[in-house]
Amino acid sequence: MSGAQPIVTSAADGAATGSVVELIDAVALIGSFPALAGASLRVERGEILLLRGPNGAGKTSLLRLCAGLLPLERGSASVCGVDLATDRELVRAHVGIIGHTNGLYHDLTVAENVGFWGRLSGATSAEVHEAMQRMGLDGRLSGVRVSKLSAGQRRRTALAGLVARRAELWLLDEPHAGLDADGRDELDRVLRAAAAAGATIIVASHELERAGGLATRQVEIVAGQVRGDLR
Amino acid sequence: MSGAQPIVTSAADGAATGSVVELIDAVALIGSFPALAGASLRVERGEILLLRGPNGAGKTSLLRLCAGLLPLERGSASVCGVDLATDRELVRAHVGIIGHTNGLYHDLTVAENVGFWGRLSGATSAEVHEAMQRMGLDGRLSGVRVSKLSAGQRRRTALAGLVARRAELWLLDEPHAGLDADGRDELDRVLRAAAAAGATIIVASHELERAGGLATRQVEIVAGQVRGDLR
Amino acid sequence: MRSGTLAVARAIARRDLLVEWRSRVVTNQVIPFAVLVMVMFAFALDSDAVLERVAPGLVWLATIFSVLFLTARSFAVETADGALDAMRSAGVNPVAIFLGKSVAVAVQLLVLDVALVVAAVVLYRADVSLGGGVLLVTTILVATTGLASVATLYGGLAAGTKGRETLLPLLLLPVVAPVLIGATRATESAFGTNGIAVSEGWPWLGLLAVFAVLFSVVGAVAFGPLVDE
Amino acid sequence: MRSGTLAVARAIARRDLLVEWRSRVVTNQVIPFAVLVMVMFAFALDSDAVLERVAPGLVWLATIFSVLFLTARSFAVETADGALDAMRSAGVNPVAIFLGKSVAVAVQLLVLDVALVVAAVVLYRADVSLGGGVLLVTTILVATTGLASVATLYGGLAAGTKGRETLLPLLLLPVVAPVLIGATRATESAFGTNGIAVSEGWPWLGLLAVFAVLFSVVGAVAFGPLVDE
Amino acid sequence: MTASTATTGRPDRVTGTPFTRALGIVTLVGVLWLSWFGLFVTPADVNQGESVRIMYAHVPGAWLAYLAFVVTGISSAAYLWRRTRSLTWDRIAGASAEIGVLFMGISLVTGSLWGRLTWGTFWTWDARLTTTAFLFVTYVGYLAVRNLGGSHHQRARRSAVLALLAVLEIPLVHFSVELWNSLHQEASVAGNTDVTMDGLMLFTLFLGVIVFTLMYVWLLLHRQRALALQDLVDDTGLDLAIAARRAEVG
Ligand code: HEM
Ligand SMILES: Nc1ncnc2c1ncn2[C@@H]1O[C@H](COP(=O)(O)OP(=O)(O)OP(=O)(O)O)[C@@H](O)[C@H]1O
Ligand SMILES: Nc1ncnc2c1ncn2[C@@H]1O[C@H](COP(=O)(O)OP(=O)(O)OP(=O)(O)O)[C@@H](O)[C@H]1O
Numbered sequence A, B: 001m002s003g004a005q006p007i008v009t010s011a012a013d014g015a016a017t018g019s020v021v022e023l024i025d026a027v028a029l030i031g032s033f034p035a036l037a038g039a040s041l042r043v044e045r046g047e048i049l050l051l052r053g054p055n056g057a058g059k060t061s062l063l064r065l066c067a068g069l070l071p072l073e074r075g076s077a078s079v080c081g082v083d084l085a086t087d088r089e090l091v092r093a094h095v096g097i098i099g100h101t102n103g104l105y106h107d108l109t110v111a112e113n114v115g116f117w118g119r120l121s122g123a124t125s126a127e128v129h130e131a132m133q134r135m136g137l138d139g140r141l142s143g144v145r146v147s148k149l150s151a152g153q154r155r156r157t158a159l160a161g162l163v164a165r166r167a168e169l170w171l172l173d174e175p176h177a178g179l180d181a182d183g184r185d186e187l188d189r190v191l192r193a194a195a196a197a198g199a200t201i202i203v204a205s206h207e208l209e210r211a212g213g214l215a216t217r218q219v220e221i222v223a224g225q226v227r228g229d230l231r
Numbered sequence C, D: 001m002r003s004g005t006l007a008v009a010r011a012i013a014r015r016d017l018l019v020e021w022r023s024r025v026v027t028n029q030v031i032p033f034a035v036l037v038m039v040m041f042a043f044a045l046d047s048d049a050v051l052e053r054v055a056p057g058l059v060w061l062a063t064i065f066s067v068l069f070l071t072a073r074s075f076a077v078e079t080a081d082g083a084l085d086a087m088r089s090a091g092v093n094p095v096a097i098f099l100g101k102s103v104a105v106a107v108q109l110l111v112l113d114v115a116l117v118v119a120a121v122v123l124y125r126a127d128v129s130l131g132g133g134v135l136l137v138t139t140i141l142v143a144t145t146g147l148a149s150v151a152t153l154y155g156g157l158a159a160g161t162k163g164r165e166t167l168l169p170l171l172l173l174p175v176v177a178p179v180l181i182g183a184t185r186a187t188e189s190a191f192g193t194n195g196i197a198v199s200e201g202w203p204w205l206g207l208l209a210v211f212a213v214l215f216s217v218v219g220a221v222a223f224g225p226l227v228d229e
Numbered sequence E: 001m002t003a004s005t006a007t008t009g010r011p012d013r014v015t016g017t018p019f020t021r022a023l024g025i026v027t028l029v030g031v032l033w034l035s036w037f038g039l040f041v042t043p044a045d046v047n048q049g050e051s052v053r054i055m056y057a058h059v060p061g062a063w064l065a066y067l068a069f070v071v072t073g074i075s076s077a078a079y080l081w082r083r084t085r086s087l088t089w090d091r092i093a094g095a096s097a098e099i100g101v102l103f104m105g106i107s108l109v110t111g112s113l114w115g116r117l118t119w120g121t122f123w124t125w126d127a128r129l130t131t132t133a134f135l136f137v138t139y140v141g142y143l144a145v146r147n148l149g150g151s152h153h154q155r156a157r158r159s160a161v162l163a164l165l166a167v168l169e170i171p172l173v174h175f176s177v178e179l180w181n182s183l184h185q186e187a188s189v190a191g192n193t194d195v196t197m198d199g200l201m202l203f204t205l206f207l208g209v210i211v212f213t214l215m216y217v218w219l220l221l222h223r224q225r226a227l228a229l230q231d232l233v234d235d236t237g238l239d240l241a242i243a244a245r246r247a248e249v250g
């Protein structure tokens, strides 16, 4: 909790190239407020990184920056080989993000929602069905409109849409929140399998035991800066 | 996870009167779906009850029923001495509920939101200020508009509004979700203090360790019924 | 409920106006919209003779379209994050919610109407005498009260549950027809359109007053049952 | 992006229409609203001679007000739960979003316009000959395309961030003025209002066609940069 | 040392240079000359009498507004064109639009005064007048979009796209007289009708155009530099905000 200098964290041998995420002194604004105030971070392929830190520290902002949803104001940032300073839009083909909101169409059914996200990214209907199955949505629920679902069922639907996308970099903002015990276990299995298959995963979470057990590495964000490599 | 009969759970000596919440075979509908399908539950003054159960089991529905927001279809239910079958609106003067949404006005500042909820229930401005302080909102944040806040900061604001209300019965739907470690500790302190002062608290949560440590008793809800008294 | 109904109603009205003051939706969106509506009318109808004749009707048509926006906005603020639920579960008297919200809507409508009348005078070259001015101001005050009450009542119904929202314009527009006619006729006399005398306008105010009183009372009584599912 | 732009655009248009089919907001809310607007006009203007003369203008005015509702609804569906963000972050080509959403808006507008023209014919007793019918159908198709494109473009800008929404009517209404004029004039010839011949209407279609082509192309190109903050 | 400050340029304390000062003096002389010619030297019109003198401000005002909006469009295009993506273009676009709104406002006001004298009314729902009003509103909207906040490049990108759309309305205004039977003057100078204006009046009109052009250039140079300074102030503010955010760690 002391020392104002941001620390560049690196996963393996510190090779400058090949990292999936590389932020150096990144500054990002919400309005005119520096939600990220010089964040530096490096994440390698196959890692499951836990972002921890107090409320308002900038976790969500960091994820949105990496997803190309928040513009980079200063510093440098590259994600999946795309330079965020110049080609922010291009990065989006590589990432999948799930934020505090679920991004669902409430008048459509579970199957229609997951199917829509799958179709956008060219997933086959078998893949879509498998994603729903993994999230426990293949039974009665698949035909129910999202507006009728409970909070946890909505979260499962959003996660299924993400799973169907099979992104290179998964950005998850409190993915466990609202899931029941079975849902949490299943989610962890899915994430571990994805990472083993070569995806990179960044999870922002306050459930330190649960997410800490899942992660291969942790860093802390405080006041818009990445503070420590806790591996 | 077996046995379809609902079990009437009682906290102390099983006295039929004086319970803060008493549901017997309560049925409540969302549209035409029986979200509660014969739930029976008794909660005594000063208890902190944890409601657990899988996604879609009916936890939120049970809380909304107790808050007078969901009509009772069948069975009997009384909360704080009010019969929900006949005087549903009257119960609202006694309860405070925080659901999956925060109930905030996004164009107003933190202080204005908390102040508004406080004013509605006749809290003094000192009480309002104390509630904000307890939730860590008394500094810079008090003048920031809710639309600018992070997810956890919004949750804190909603909780502060609830704390300022000083209800007899607190109904909390996943109150820890989104809060950081400090926030969780502070919330637990606040809830314990409220219970000690005579309030009754029902918490629905999937964070079993955290909420289990807080609760004085747990029950499980499955498929719209209260399944077991796990004390 | 620990505070009196009127105090709570005042707190709600203040809060609604504060939200508007912060977000400036009415000032920056509804008023320009209404004025643009008038401009578009002028453009589409495209004949000075017709325009002068219909100016009073257009003022009130634009008011009624705007009232739909205003009401939708007033309840969108409540439902965006579940605040209406929170307010209901906090045991707030529905009468207080109704009064508070309709006062806030009325205040905003008043500002809007002043802008519209000024626009009509400028754009359509309406003339107003002193007696006409008094009639005009009274008409605006009374019609606004009635519109705000009925709009709040049905707005609350529409906000209550999903699906019912499809009903708002459908329910509201037929009901406000008397206001449209009464206020238009009164304004025509105030503007002296077609040589109608100012004195001919006052009887219409009776209609508007009956409407305003009726819906203020009915609204206060019916709001609770209508909003609660 | 792993699917072609057109396939994605089709998926988006289908999804938007499915949402409408499920929620019936246009069928149950916007169309009755627009028809009621026409009825209210009839009330407010209250003179058959004037009404017949202005019927074509009113059809298109009602269309333009409705397009504001439709666009707001089309993007409310996207922003209610952060789906627009999700779509952007899924690497969907903005061109596909623009095309998909404007096709969906155009289809809904088309239905609406048919209802409005029927209402005009019935309420205001407009006459349509065979030649006039062909002109009318072409006008509706072309004008609808143009309106849907420009509305989707500015609707996207308005949906981008809070506060910007105050700009939608302000930005949209001046831009659609040519459509209002062109479509009104063409419809006047189709209805034979004031004895205008059908042949006089066709040149106006040129204006409408230029507008439609222009904003379809410009919209496809500009949507990405405008929507992205 | 950042993307935005690098293109913001050196902080000068004044926005003037010897050239702009000279230009300012020339413009001032031009204004005096124009007023003298417009008000005293030129004859009154056969039909319109003395009121025709309004033309020497009305017409140049409208034309220079067109020019300003076209410049806004061109510099917006220059900004969007990848290799030249520089905030200087954006600031030129913004400054030019501001001046354009000003000139369009002059034209609207003088036009309605003139209308009162010749048509007997300040305003009428004529095609030229209405389209002019819409053009004016559109650029007011453009300026509002510029002030929405966010980073400089966000502002630049949004407003550049909007400017390219808005500039398309100019032909509509110009040709509105021919598209609709308008009360307003046909294009009598730049159009295909024969020019039948008195020679001195025509000269004064051209003088007006030249003087308004000088005024435009002079205002543009200053305003553009003022905007650059404003951006610099914003950047400094951001430095402070970042420092404050970092100091939260405590
Ligand atoms: C509010 C009222 C008016 C507005 C908004 C207005 C607007 C304009 C505009 C935008 C132009 C530039 C046209 C172009 O070249 O594309 C223009 C030109 C002109 N206006 Fe007006 N005007 C108004 C009233 C008048 C009146 C009352 C007169 C005289 C009776 C007048 C006479 C002219 C003339 C002679 C030109 C130059 C025509 C040409 O060569 O194109 N205007 N006006
Ligand atoms: N206009 C503004 N004025 C002041 N502060 C602002 C403004 N806009 C954003 N912020 C702050 O920016 C920060 C955004 O943080 P972010 O949402 O990334 O936090 P987080 O780490 O995800 O927090 P949480 O754990 O609560 O989700 C918050 O502290 C918020 O208060
Ligand atoms: N119209 C409907 N058709 C089918 N099912 C419905 C309908 N309306 C509601 N439901 C179901 O009612 C249940 C509501 O449960 P509730 O929200 O109370 O669950 P919960 O225990 O709070 O779950 P969570 O842990 O996910 O928050 C869900 O299972 C939902 O799918």
Ligand SMILES: [Mg+2]
Residues within 6 Å of the ligand: A059, A060, A061, A100, A173, B150, B151, B152
């Ligand atoms: Mg967050």
Ligand SMILES: [Mg+2]
Residues within 6 Å of the ligand: A150, A151, A152, B059, B060, B061, B100, B173
């Ligand atoms: Mg729940």
